[in-house]
Structure formats: structure tokens, C-alpha cells
């Protein structure tokens with residue numbers, strides 16, 4: 001059985017840097033035999049822009065957000081995948097706001113006790129980050145990486161990342177560079193090795 005990978009696209013730019021390298025990684029994962037799905041987090045409709053902290057998901061046995069909108073319904077599909085990739089440009093040293101709305105609603109996929117013990121629908125899966133950044137600081141993406149690795153560790157997930165700092169704002173040459181292509185392809189192959 002092929003493993004199932006979902007790329008959650010967080011860049012509003014359809015032909016931007018992030019989606020360009022994500023396309024390369026997705027192609028490599030497909031070639032390695034994975035089933036690959038894309039979710040465009042920038043296009044999902046929502047009743048609330050993010051989690052409202054109502055805690056109804058924590059009181060329920062279901063891994064579902066209680067806000068009945070497209071973001072909530074889409075978040076509820078995530079546990080069917082073996083690897084979950086957040087693909088985002090670095091915005092103010094963090095995820096894009098569009099993607100953060102989706103991530104906060106993923107609170108509903110884990111149950112936390114008062115002492116922060118956790119039972120998660122994501123345990124044992126691979127959580128991954130694909131990110132591009134344009135600033136002039138080489139380690140600009142470290143803070144963002146930590147923001148996705150910490151939840152992966154707490155939820156008992158394997159963590160993978162593929163980071164591209166110092167990228168010029170206009171794609172074109174960037175996503176055609178041989179080193180960039182190989183790095184994105186290697187990431188795709190690593191995702192394909194996530195346990196089904």
C-alpha cells in the first residue's frame with residue numbers, strides 16, 4: 001500500500017517560491033510511489049479566523065473541530081494521511097496567517113489533559129515543514145522550524161524539514177537551480193519513506 005502524503009499550501013502566491021519547490025517535492029514523492037494530496041489553506045472558507053478556544057473539541061471523543069466550516073471539515077481529514085507537510089513562506093518569522101488559521105484548528109486532532117499529557121490522532125505520523133524565506137539572515141527559518149518540530153515531538157511524530165533561506169522574491173531562477181531541485185526532490189523521497 002502506498003503511503004499518503006498531504007501538502008497544505010500556505011502561500012497566497014500560486015507561482016511563488018514555496019509552491020514551486022513544493023511541486024518538485026510532490027513530484028519526487030509521486031515517483032517514489034506515494035499518493036499525494038494538496039490542500040490550499042489560502043482558499044478554505046471559515047466562520048472564525050482561527051481557533052476560538054471553546055475547548056469543545058477537548059470535551060468530545062471525536063477528533064473534530066466544533067466550528068462547522070470548510071476549515072474544520074478539512075482539518076478532520078488530516079488523520080488519514082501518513083505525512084502532513086506545511087508548505088509556507090516565512091511571514092514575520094512565522095507561518096503565513098492563512099496557514100496558521102488551519103494549524104490552530106488542528107488543536108481538535110489531539111486531546112490534552114490538564115497536565116499536558118496528550119492523546120493524538122497524529123501520533124506516529126510524520127509532520128514536515130517546507131519553507132522559503134527572503135530576508136538576508138541565513139538562520140531566518142530556525143524559529144519557524146522550532147514552531148513545527150516542538151508539536152511533532154510532543155505528539156510523538158517523526159519530524160522532517162526542507163528550508164530555503166535567502167531566496168529572491170521572484171521565483172524563476174530559484175526553482176530551476178540544480179541544488180534547489182535536488183534538495184526538494186530528496187525531501188519528497190524522504191516523505192515517501194514515511195510509514196503507511
Ligand SMILES: Cc1cc2nc3c(=O)[nH]c(=O)nc-3n(C[C@H](O)[C@H](O)[C@H](O)COP(=O)(O)O)c2cc1C
Nearest residue numbers: 011013016017018089090091092093132133134135
Ligand atoms: C508579509 C511578508 C512577510 C515576510 N516576512 C519575512 C520574514 O520575516 N523573514 C524573511 O526572511 N522573509 C520574509 N518575507 C519574504 C518571504 O518569506 C519570501 O519572499 C518567500 O520566499 C515568499 O514565498 P512565496 O513566493 O511562496 O510567496 C516576507 C514576505 C512577506 C510578503
